[in-house]
Amino acid sequence: MIRLRGVTRCFQLGDQQVMGLDAVDLDVAAGEYLSVMGPSGSGKSTLLNMLGLLDTPNAGEYWLKDEATSTLNEVRRAELRSRWIGFVFQSYHLIPRLSALENIELPMVLAGIEPHERHQRSARLIERLGLTDRVNHRPAELSGGQRQRVVIARAMVMQPSLLLADEPTGNLDSRSGAEVVSLLEELNREGLTLLVVTHDAALGERARRKLMMLDGKIISDQHQSGAA
Amino acid sequence: MRSADALQLCLGALRGHSSRSLMLLLAVAIGVIAVNLLTGLGDGARQFVLGEFSALGRNTLIIMPGRKETTGGMPPITGLAPRDLTLQDTDAIGRLPLVRKVAPLQAGLMELSVAGRSREAFTIGTSRDFFAIRQLEVSQGQMLPALALDEALAVCVIGQKLRRELFGRGPALGEWLRAGNRRFRVIGILAERGQSLGTDFSEAVIIPVANAQALFNREGLFRVFAEVRSPAQINNGKRQILALLKERHEGKEDVTVISQDSMLTTFNDILGALTMAVGGIAAISMLVAGILIMNVTWIAVSQRTAEIGLLKAIGASAAQVRLLFLGEAALLAVIGALSGLLLGELLLWLGRWIWELPLYTPMWARITSLLLAMATALLFAWLPASRAAAMEPLAALRQAGSRK
Numbered sequence: 001m002i003r004l005r006g007v008t009r010c011f012q013l014g015d016q017q018v019m020g021l022d023a024v025d026l027d028v029a030a031g032e033y034l035s036v037m038g039p040s041g042s043g044k045s046t047l048l049n050m051l052g053l054l055d056t057p058n059a060g061e062y063w064l065k066d067e068a069t070s071t072l073n074e075v076r077r078a079e080l081r082s083r084w085i086g087f088v089f090q091s092y093h094l095i096p097r098l099s100a101l102e103n104i105e106l107p108m109v110l111a112g113i114e115p116h117e118r119h120q121r122s123a124r125l126i127e128r129l130g131l132t133d134r135v136n137h138r139p140a141e142l143s144g145g146q147r148q149r150v151v152i153a154r155a156m157v158m159q160p161s162l163l164l165a166d167e168p169t170g171n172l173d174s175r176s177g178a179e180v181v182s183l184l185e186e187l188n189r190e191g192l193t194l195l196v197v198t199h200d201a202a203l204g205e206r207a208r209r210k211l212m213m214l215d216g217k218i219i220s221d222q223h224q225s226g227a228a
Numbered sequence: 229m230r231s232a233d234a235l236q237l238c239l240g241a242l243r244g245h246s247s248r249s250l251m252l253l254l255a256v257a258i259g260v261i262a263v264n265l266l267t268g269l270g271d272g273a274r275q276f277v278l279g280e281f282s283a284l285g286r287n288t289l290i291i292m293p294g295r296k297e298t299t300g301g302m303p304p305i306t307g308l309a310p311r312d313l314t315l316q317d318t319d320a321i322g323r324l325p326l327v328r329k330v331a332p333l334q335a336g337l338m339e340l341s342v343a344g345r346s347r348e349a350f351t352i353g354t355s356r357d358f359f360a361i362r363q364l365e366v367s368q369g370q371m372l373p374a375l376a377l378d379e380a381l382a383v384c385v386i387g388q389k390l391r392r393e394l395f396g397r398g399p400a401l402g403e404w405l406r407a408g409n410r411r412f413r414v415i416g417i418l419a420e421r422g423q424s425l426g427t428d429f430s431e432a433v434i435i436p437v438a439n440a441q442a443l444f445n446r447e448g449l450f451r452v453f454a455e456v457r458s459p460a461q462i463n464n465g466k467r468q469i470l471a472l473l474k475e476r477h478e479g480k481e482d483v484t485v486i487s488q489d490s491m492l493t494t495f496n497d498i499l500g501a502l503t504m505a506v507g508g509i510a511a512i513s514m515l516v517a518g519i520l521i522m523n524v525t526w527i528a529v530s531q532r533t534a535e536i537g538l539l540k541a542i543g544a545s546a547a548q549v550r551l552l553f554l555g556e557a558a559l560l561a562v563i564g565a566l567s568g569l570l571l572g573e574l575l576l577w578l579g580r581w582i583w584e585l586p587l588y589t590p591m592w593a594r595i596t597s598l599l600l601a602m603a604t605a606l607l608f609a610w611l612p613a614s615r616a617a618a619m620e621p622l623a624a625l626r627q628a629g630s631r632k
Binding site: 078081114 | 229230233237240241243244534535537538539540541542543544545546547548620621625
């Protein structure tokens with residue numbers, strides 16, 4: 001599903017060069033559940049953006065579903081994002097003037113899917129995520145947990161194979177956080193590849209495979225069976 | 229992306245920033261109004277002048293004494309003042325095969341009085357054919373009778389306004405009025421027609437040309453009007469008249485013959501150019517609107533970096549992002565331009581109602597202003613929209629994230 005070989009990404013910060021990713025090798029099989037942990041500036045988010053095709057490496061190669069991505073043009077990258085990848089952000093990134101339903105349908109709108117088909121797909125997800133009576137509300141009128149569920153619905157509506165979550169519980173109280181996590185894990189059990197970037201050790205411990213990052217390198221890669 | 233969805237997204241974005249959108253609408257609308265109003269005024273003036281001139285008919289020639297030509301140099305020492313145009317000349321012109329009607333014109337200001345009321349009025353000495361040539365009609369009584377040109381008869385036809393001023397509410401037909409030291413019987417009242425070629429016939433009095441010569445004590449005619457048989461013969465008619473008068477004036481070409489067409493063309497050209505110039509000046513306001521659109525789109529792009537980043541993250545391509553921002557600008561331009569057109573028409577309608585002038589915006593100005601609004605909007609939105617499109621999704625998202 002995912003194969004990284006020698007992927008390097010450096011940023012220029014003033015006159016100092018910071019290694020976001022330092023020759024990272026990584027293989028992820030379909031259906032895995034990974035967490036990425038590490039201190040601030042260790043390269044977690046850079047890795048996430050790289051995997052999400054939001055960023056391009058300075059060196060190395062990234063194969064997504066056996067397609068080499070570094071030479072792809074912008075249009076094709078957008079297409080791959082749309083087709084295979086869903087994002088869940090800590091700060092939601094919902095469009096405030098659109099209703100929850102419109103936010104959920106936005107990826108399908110961009111992909112040019114017919115309204116009839118859109119309504120069918122979104123209705124299924126909305127019911128499953130328990131948002132039925134909130135769909136016509138604007139994001140500002142929703143609680144944090146509800147917003148994050150709308151974000152998950154938006155990420156899932158194109159039926160991606162990879163879900164990238166950046167601190168998905170970061171802005172939530174523990175109860176809604178737990179709800180969101182169980183929802184993500186449920187999706188993972190159905191075959192979705194799930195990668196969670198977090199500071200929260202408890203959340204990170206839940207994943208079957210735990211990556212630790214430091215200074216742009218993966219310093220530990222633990223597989224663990226029987227996660228709760 | 230389906231175009232209906234794109235349209236809805238754009239509309240939503242515009243509604244979401246309604247005060248900004250309104251400002252832009254206003255700017256575009258003002259630009260369009262300016263173009264349409266000014267070209268409407270210019271073209272109205274042109275139409276008005278054309279209407280005035282064509283009242284004279286396209287087959288009418290005007291013959292004036294004197295050579296209206298700048299030859300440069302001194303006039304010849306032996307030269308006398310040009311010979312007068314006479315009644316005999318007029319008769320001779322009338323006998324030309326191409327000429328259907330001919331009318332002499334002797335004119336001047338004369339003190340008119342009726343029973344103590346008096347005023348100065350434009351007095352025209354001419355013949356019966358003059359009415360046909362200048363398309364004058366009488367509302368009461370009759371026109372001048374058909375007389376030989378040198379035959380005097382103490383009758384007159386007066387304009388409506390003059391009738392009101394001299395006779396008030398009383399009857400005028402058959403009454404006498406005094407002009408200078410002579411008396412004339414009123415035999416007709418002109419129908420209301422207003423101004424024509426700068427002559428306000430409603431304030432004029434028309435008498436036989438022989439009487440006018442006596443009244444003004446002047447032989448030479450002011451003008452001779454000649455009507456050729458068809459507009460196609462106007463140039464031939466002009467040549468014949470010139471040749472005839474040259475022969476009659478001892479080989480000297482000392483008259484000027486002008487046709488309605490030549491004057492018309494000149495005026496048409498001048499006023500048309502004027503309309504274009506005024507429209508061009510108005511188009512500058514469109515440029516200002518365009519720059520405003522650029523600024524506002526620029527602000528929209530920087531305010532909505534998070535949105536741009538998100539759109540890209542969930543699968544929008546650079547082209548789609550550019551399309552959305554350009555779409556917003558184009559939508560604004562179309563709505564603004566249409567409301568500007570509507571408002572401009574309303575103002576012109578008011579203008580027509582108040583001044584009774586033919587104030588209509590020519591179709592080309594309407595279409596051009598619409599296209600111009602669209603073109604400026606797209607042109608000026610292109611730069612900011614391209615910046616939005618080129619934005620790295622990562623940078624856009626992070627920038628928004630750091631705001632929290």
